Amino acid sequence: MLFSVSLAGQENNVINANPDYVEIDLLSSYYSQDGENGAVTGGIGTEKLDDISTIFVLNIPLDSTRSINASFGADYYSSASTDNIDFNPSSASSHDIRAYGNIGYTKLNLQSGFSYGGRIGFSTEYDYTSVSGGINLGQVFNNGNTEIALSLQAFIDQWSLYFPEELRGKVDVPTKNRNSYNSQLTLSQVISKKMQLSLSAEVVYMDGLLSTPFHRVYFADNNGLDIERLPSTRLKIPVSLRLNYYISDLIKLRSYYRFYKDDYGINAHTASIELPINISESVTLFPFYRYHTQSASDYFAAYKTHLSTSEFYSSDYDLSELSSHKYGLGIEYSPLYGLGRMNIPFTGRVLNLYALSLRVSRYTRDTGLTAFSAAIGLNMRF
């Protein structure tokens, strides 16, 4: 993030001090998808899935230079696809809950523009647990017009192994661990009074069980099947550019492009554009569009087209050649003096309901998968 630069009264500071209020975001989302290329059933069959998510995001300033940020959330999903791990309809695998949380600490040096911080997190669901940690370093210079930020993160994950019903006792995997290591370098630059951009390069290295143990693969040559098999390491290199332009008080341009390459053979391009439009002092509309295209992984093939003699195989259409379109609309209502206020019992403080956001989107993939999502967010401060 490019820190906003100090205004009157803070001219000796390169970056702004923390705000003097606690900020809470309560966000909820509904997501629904359908398609006919379920990976659990070998690339054919339902991909129907419904997901409801809620997350709290807190930012708590301890003083002008130190802050704690935290997020806690849960997803509940029902999936007709994972229900097919067993042949018994509506089995335990038809739905799951994922709970997750992160807590972090950030320290700013207002005069030098240097910042550092760290975070730890966890995520747990029925067959998968993850712990994570990371550090962030940032340096603002050039009178606050340039920032370089480095982020290093590690995720240490573990599967509880559940194989397709008919393969239990017949298949195994070498490990149930999955580790991911991310490093990201971001350069943010003010270009003019109306334009700023950021360039980001990331290296992601993964090792362990990178396939999904209950994905089936059906072969062309022997009428047999196996679970998905993928290499035990993966290197991903995404590079992205974000450019924002203040066209006028009425309308802004937010644009994004990403190139992606990995050693599974996937090359991808993603571009998106959003045009925030202020239709009044308190209401902003956000029409947006996103396009994504990727080549297929070397290890992907459709139902009954893999050979059993191959070392690696997958019929997961998330790894196939595909193009996707996403479009939608967001709206934010943020009156100058907030939506409302309420007293917080026993503290003598007042909670300000600051802004309300809604966002809906439609996603289509040329493999036939379609999805709809709607999200609502309430920003509060005290």
Add this chain to the structure above:
Amino acid sequence: MNMKKRLKYGLVIGSVLFGSYGCVSVKSYQKMQLNDKNMALTDKKIESFEINYEAYREGASGGNGGKVGGGCGCN
């Protein structure tokens, strides 16, 4: 022109353009428009759900705040 060459030329051109602009110094009091919340060089919090779903549905995840660990996203 192959992808490697195109990427190389793209980086060179990008660096020249970036370098030629990079030395401008916009004063603090000139940043009212850049400080607009819609000009932030980050995703909005409400977009986090969609980024999560896209990381599940597209093999080319990562590099966009997408999840590459922590929750298998295998459904």
